[in-house]
Amino acid sequence: MEQMTYTISIYAENNVGLLSRVSAIFLKRHININSLNISLSEIENVSRFVIVVHITEEQVQKIVKQIEKQIEVIKAFYHTDEETIFQESALYKVSSKSLFEQRHIQNVIKKSHANIVTVNPDFFVIEKTGFREETEQLYNDLAPFGLLQFVRSGRISVTKSAMEISHILKELSD
């Protein structure tokens, strides 16, 4: 079976230890997590995990069932890229000297539609949110000027279809 990129979304109670429980499911199966993001969700006291993995559909189906089996998980889903709207954020720290000495860098920044977050005499920081290819393109474009630091966030995503978690929660508490 062909491997694909899947986004796993988990709605869960906000509890210490759940991250370890979820990550152990991947570890037990020797599956690498490409990215992981945890934040609050649209529902009070409910966290949302967004996990990106590159595996087969059979694997992702089994993993989602194992995740959902965890006591504190309310619901878990998996989606393909086509079924979600997703973004990543990246920060690029570049020395200020290059901004002034190498004019071309200004064109790169302009062309990329990135934002300059901060500038000071020593360095400046650029922020770019978008698809992986876009943040990678900017990385490649900036690399020749010397990147002092680079970091990229985990994927965050929302689904195109409705997520009826509030409905599920209401059913559960009834």
Place this chain on the structure above:
Amino acid sequence: MKSIKTKSIQELKSPGQPIIGAEAVVRCLVAEGANLIYGYPGGAIMPVYDELYKFQDYIHHVLVRHEQGAVHAAQGFARVSGNVGVCMATSGPGATNLVTGIADAMIDSTPLVCITGQVPSHLLGSDAFQETDIIGISTPVTKWSYQVTRAEEIPEILAKAFYIARSGRPGPVLIDITKDAQFASFDYSYKPCRSVRSYKPVPETDLNDLKKAAELINSAKKPLIVWGQGVILGKAEEEFKAFVEQSGIPAAWTILGASALATEHPLNVGMVGMHGNYAPNLLTNECDLLIAIGMRFDDRVTGDLNTYAKQAKIIHFEIDPAEVNKNVTVDVAVMGDVKNTLAAITPMVESQAYKDWLHRFDELDKIEFDKVIDTELNPTKPGLTMGEVIKAINASSGGDAAIVTDVGQHQMIACRYAEFTTSKSNITSGGLGTMGFALPAALGAKMGAPEREVVAVIGDGGFQMNIQELGTIFQTQAAVKIVILNNDFLGMVRQWQQLFFDKRYASTEMVNPDFVQIAKGYFIEAKRVDNREDMNAAVEEMMRSDKPYLLEVCVEKENNVFPMIPSGASVSDIRLE
């Protein structure tokens, strides 16, 4: 053994004033009916032990000799009684010593609540004396775990722990309680837990699935039932028997399903799996419908999945959605508690005779009897076989005994040949294969069902893995009957070495101590036999004793367990020799 009588919650007055967390722990246990617990004290759990001292009329605490003994004893108690087993340990090594038993309970779906002490919360993360991250260590092998750092949390968390451990597919829960939470005072009140909003223990049954399953069953010509422990855990033995008898379908069991249907039942066709019976294994690949009930298609059951029951339609009665299509893709999954789903489907099933199909089982049973069973149970050579010892136990117990086994050849022989008339009678470490399980589990089983005969059948290797629990058996005087089937080898590994490693017996021969002398050192009556005449009489004598008793039987050193499906081979490739 003195009978253990404890007072009930009705006799316990509510405190009427703030109490400390440690007392709350004990009161919660009383409220949950946990009047028999196993454990070992130590620094970080001492406040709770102090309360156990005060509440000893309500809770009987059994002091084991090693924490692994506590958790296996709690497992034995849970498996024989169907109730939640409880064990307790201190922080650090006390807690880590529980881990093997917790993993065992996880894979065999045994309801446990394990309570561990933890260093005071202000020392968490400081590498304090006997601090260990037991939550982190136990996470992958617990159904749920929680670290309590405030006394106020104790009633709610313990109520939740018992609810989660016993509901749905049961499993072990670990609650770690910091020492300051045990000492802090608060206003106690207890409310049993009846639901957790993010947790659905039993999935809904879809009536359409039941209908589809009934259609498949009614149109099958060669159906085969394979049942597992789900029937026992769901307390569905009656419903299961009614389904089998109504349908007339032959039924085979996984190792953990054993005893849910009496051995002598005419439709009980034996054990599936690596050392199971010839007929149900071979006919798994001949049946046109496989009805899996409360089982999980373990690799020891299925062998090579690519050649497992490919010709058959498959129905899976299951409570855990994660088990459906995990190893074997099924045609119909009937979700829910088997107690309900079996009761619902039985009236939808037409009674049939399957005469020719049942005849196939008889034919193959005959082959297995001639090639394997006869020589194991009725040997003519001088050396004792393990099978004839089990036969002697059957003869003496009439099949009413609970048989507790360890892991290895003796386990397979005991599961193959033990006769069961009563459910919850085959207590063994199935999924994890934990050597050292049987001795403490037998103690727990005897205390969980004092009216029953409990026979631990153990190899010489596994016996020495928790041999110290003889001390607990001596102290409690629990009348466990211990049979060591001694072949001076780690027999199952030796068998594999013989068959698959050209007889290179690497580290499997054991130079053993005098087990009888060791038992006598613990003031446990003991005897050794090495010939047929003495063996039968000795088993009889052991079974008649009302005290703990150890019988060492010196069996043939290099016998093998057959039939056998070599690891990774197809169930069709089952070998008789």
